[in-house]
Amino acid sequence: MSILSMQDLRKNFGATEIIRGVDLDIETGEKHAIIGPNGAGKSTLFHLISGKYAPTAGSIRFKNQPIENLSPYQINRLGVARSFQVTNIFPRLSVFENIRCALLWTSGYGYSFRHLLDRQRALNENAGEVLEKIGLAGKAQIPAGEIAYSEQRALELGMAIAGGAELILLDEPVAGMSHSEADNAVRLIRKVTEGKTLVMVEHDMNIVFDLADRISVLVYGEVIACGAPAEIRANAQVQEAYLGEAQAHA
């Protein structure tokens, strides 16, 4: 059964068509990678799913419920969480507070001004567990804007998974990392998304083929191929449009 389903999804900015009719089904529990050359519309597709942009046409269904006209916070409350290509955290709040904030809504606190956060034992323990998981327990009290880049990426990931969302969208989770940092990040992603559905945009082909169960190739706003890593590797059209070029550069 598919957890997320897009039908004839389109997005224009003025006269420019960025997404030109995407049909894509994400199966429950799979790790799905979206690859494609620069400017193919990968990030835009993420923004459409997560509600940052409203589509020009087409439908997006999450667990059979249409979400294409909902706000980001409404989509998040249904169980879709995401990370960002450019680190997007709360820089002046401590690492711990960042995670705790990401837990608040799903822990049922809403906009409460009757609960004192420091007294919420279960909430604080949960936040501590997430910090342990992403390896930042030692930096809990440092302002998030002051930790190292790769640590901020881990925090970003932690915030995406903290709320217990079923569908996690990761936008280039290892961008800008060294090889060893990227290896750690992949291990971390594998660990924290266990049992969840993962959709990721990524440029690093080693990581994509390592992590993904299925891959979709997006070129000029259209999905030109979708399948298991081996199929994608063998697909002539894909090689021409994307892989050949990427390998030539690598």
Add this chain to the structure above:
Amino acid sequence: MKALAAKSGVWAGYLAVLLLLPLIFDSILAISIFNQMAIAIVFALSYNMLLGQGGMLSFGHAVYFGLGGFLAVHALLMMENEAVYFSIAFIPLIGGLTGLLAGVFVGSFSTRKAGTVFAMISLGIGELVAASSLIFTGFFGGEAGVSGDRTFGPPLFGMDFFSDVDVYYLAAFWVFVSTVFMYLFTRTPAGRMANAVRDNPERAEFIGYSARWVRFISFCASGMFAGIAGGLFALNYEFLTDENLNLVTSGRVLLMAYIGGLGFFIGPIIGAIILTLMNFLLSNYTELWLLYLGIMFVLTVLFLPRGFAGFIMMHRLAWLRGRLHTLALPYLLTGLPALLFVLCAVCLLELSHAAEPDLHFLGLSLARDSVTVWAALLLLATLGWYLTRKSVPGLRRAWEAANAPDAEAAREQAT
């Protein structure tokens, strides 16, 4: 546990200071300064809920203060006309309720966006309400304002509120309660998410929170506490005019919060105390005090962007490393010439403004028209400026040494 004890200690100290102040300084002038401080503290803290905690720059915060105050004065008038009868201890609640309702109304459309849009709407609302106060004279009393009398209510604990001291204790109660609640608000989910939305509204939306709704809650709470401050103002002065809700008052609360330090809960309290003191002390001596206030604000923005509270907190690291004392001499070496410069500059400003031929300043009698006096002052000012500039690198070195990790500091001393 230790942290909890320390925190309780701070609050107990705060309460003790509030209660003991009028016993230590018991002159009429002192009490009237304390009353004004109490009002300013609540008002400035409420402003910081918007700007410091929630990232909303408002140019119209006096609207909630003023409306709360006007409603409170009208409540006093009703009591005078025997339409109602209750203890005036509850008057600030009327102000708070008014501020809350005004906040709900304005916030419903102004909190959609932060940044420039919010700032412009707040400016527009501020101007609109200030203008209305001169148009709807039935309620606002026009330029003459509205006055009431606080002594018609029943006495409370033997206080009849004829004297300012009685008002002080009532105000101290409300200041303490308001401070506690505003502090606790920062520790709740709504308060913490206000910080998160301030830092990054986009991210807040992707963890399930509507940035607009988060801002709206802070905005309403802030309006309510501003209204409480307005109610206290009405009790203290028994008199409100359009000036209490116009842009001058809005600007002054911004200055208080900013000069005190937006990033710290205690910052606006410090700012409120400093500005109230300056207002009282300087305005008695010089007509130029608003000019000095303006200069002080500009200097704070330029050199102490985190305000006085930030300046104090800057020394935490040096203090923790046990090297705070090493800064005393360098501070003196920079501070004394800087003080000389400031005094000479103030003297020159006062001279150029003086109406009488002789200016009395710090025990000196200076002739306004004497070239020698001007030349000497200019020379001294230049000297002060030069010495200040010259001592800054030394201060910077001392600062770095005081804050350096231990190993580095040891190496520094060895060389």
